[in-house]
Amino acid sequence: MLIHLNPFTRLITLAVVLFTPFASNAQETDPQVIWPTSKAIQTETGQKIPAGAYGIVQIQTPRVANLLQLRGVTGRGTAVIRSDNRQDCLSLRLRFVAGDFGGNGVSTHKAHPIHLILQSARVSNALARGEDVVSDMYTISSQMNDPDADIIIESGLSESHGFVLNPGTSVVADVFGSTTNRLSCSKL
Structure with a gap:
């Protein structure tokens, strides 16, 4: 039957036959794209990652x-990021620096803990690659x-602060890259 079709129809039929498996494979990966943030x-x-x-x-x-x-904030902390794998998360240590014009005199003291929520894949991917997030x-x-x-300040900072998240704990990490650890994660 295929012999009696014109060349254009044969080309369309061939394209449908060739690309149908790819379309079904792409549909199978949709739950993986949705999973990282659905729960x-x-x-x-x-x-806990909300x-x-x-x-x-x-x-x-x-x-x-x-x-x-002038007011500056500095500290060390951790970032916990959902991995593409459904079984684990990535944990990495980082350095934190922030500043704004909210100072009032000359002083230094401990501050309240800072908690940030990473709302975009662009931010989490940059940290996972060891890139600074400004x-x-x-x-x-x-x-x-x-x-x-992209980032929600849950506590410890105001929107007036500019900040940098620098993966790693030392200058050596800046040269050779930061290390990430895998943690077991489960849905809540």
Whole structure:
């Protein structure tokens, strides 16, 4: 029967036959694309990544320094990111630096813990690759339900702060790359 079709119809039929398996394979991968953010998950160490987020950043003991009207915040913490694998998460240590013009005198002291929620794959992928995340390059919000935010400030900072998340714990990590650890994760 295929012999009696004109050349254009044969070409269309051949294309349908060739590309049908690819389309069905692509449909099978859709749940994997949706899974990373559809449910809240918890790591084996107790960190929780909320539904709709790709990861979290926690800076437990930041220090604040004021110099007249300048204010700087620095600390070390961890980022926990959903991996593409359904069984685990990635954990990496990072350095944190922030600043704004909210200073009032000259002082230094401990600050409240900083918690950030990574709402976009672009941010979590950059951290997983060991790249710096600079707040000026992303949409930052302190509103928990902001659908346009790449990073949501849950606590410890205001939207006036500019900040940098630097994967790694030393200059050696800047040269050779930061190390990531895999953690077992489960749905909540």
